[in-house]
Amino acid sequence: MTRDPRIEIGPRAALPLADEVPVALVYNGETQAVMMATPRDLEDFARGFSLTEGIVTAADEIEEIEIVDHGRGFEARMWLPEAAAGRLAARRRAMTGPVGCGLCGIDSIEAALRPAAQVATDALRLSAPDLRAAPEALRRRQPGHDATHAMHAAALWEPGRGLLFPREDVGRHNALDKVAGACLAAGETGRGRAVVLTSRVSVEMVQKAAAMGAEAVVAVSAPTALAVEMAEAAGLTLLAGLKHTARVYAHPHRLTEGAIE
Template sequence: MTQYIQASNQPFEVIKWQNDELKTLSDDLIEEVPVALVYNGISHVVMMITPQDFEDFALGFSLTEGIVEQASEILDIEIIEQSNGIEVLLTISARRFAQLKQVRRNLTGRTGCGLCGAESLQQSIRPSCVVNTCVEVSDSAVQVAVKQLGQFQPLQALTGACHGAAWCDLNGNIQLAKEDVGRHNALDKLIGVLHKNNTNLSQGFVLVSSRASYEMVQKTVSVGISVLVSVSAPTAFAVTLAQQSRLKLIGFARPNKHVHYTDSSKQSPFRKHQ
């Protein structure tokens, strides 16, 4: 299996103005490259991602987008460097490939680039999954994770332009983390490596450095993770989707504070204030 290696950041000479003074400095900027995911010889999507952890990304994306239901349905992954980007060649089971071709056939002839390539409202939002496991995560565990996150974001510290997604145990200790210029990509990379490692998803929770959009909720519940913590705000739609999916959603997670938006341990989800 070919392993493509490229630096995730690149130094640039810049001129910084501060306190009425100009200085010439070296500034590290994060890299992003186009990556085409090709399933059984057919290119499906091109994403801009930070050039690292290509296999983890491809596996996580395939799972969270419903292209496969389990990692074993991906039979092979090969990474090919092209002159203008990266191709990730995935071989998936015949049954999954037939379903993927049907989806592509339904999208043929669309005239615009809608939401994630969807041409109708029905296609834009997939039916929400319901998380079957109820993981109890204490407030103290959330705070432990929040205070550790910076230690697991070296690219963010270097470039200031990188999102992170971390897997935390039930005590809040971060076990592993992935970084990417895109918040969805970071989460897909994390989910990919969790499945590659056969991680028990009932023994921890996910912490992300971004806001909790509906896509982040959807990706989390699609693989059975029951707790999502974000350092920024959720959207209203994300909270609604989390309620429907019985996902415990925590936002604005900062040192010494965070906000519970849903509670998966309750029979009735939180309601909007009237």
């Protein structure tokens, strides 16, 4: 009997596998969400989730973060001041979702389809060299993917400066939240920058990118129809499909002449 040489049979322990654990996001003692995530950069994840879900609007609205290891999962315990806690109470939702669905558990259609934040700046200009370099630079910063072939990555790209805050996770939404959290912790925003993704662009990725203040999303895979509609409404430049044929789906004015041939 012959066997395809590309198929390996061996002990499970010998295979490099991506870590995936439940992470509870807890605010002032109450659990807001439980997400399946890779247990790295969890403070970034906690800050970014808080920002992109509209729970906080600035870094100083999270007074303290404590990461608690429970063995088979983690708690990210955060303490909010009164104003932020009041906003959270007014729009509380319970989310318990797998990594493949960033909208699981939202308790109303209106909440799932909330409009993305308006992109209020226009400082970004992306050239053809930027569009070549950004995904290539992100690809070189994916040690987790190289080891497991089971992780997504996200980062910010700033022309003239390069790749910023690259992060990985088994969940594409989580990877972007980690980028948002790292950016927030550094006291920076997405102004004049593009989000770079290894994944497809779904509606929640547009919502999260806009919440960061990013002016564009550049992705290797295609967007959904609703993601294009939301990007157009938010004033966000959306360029996707770099793995095959790059296309601009919304607000091409941030691309320099000849950026897309």
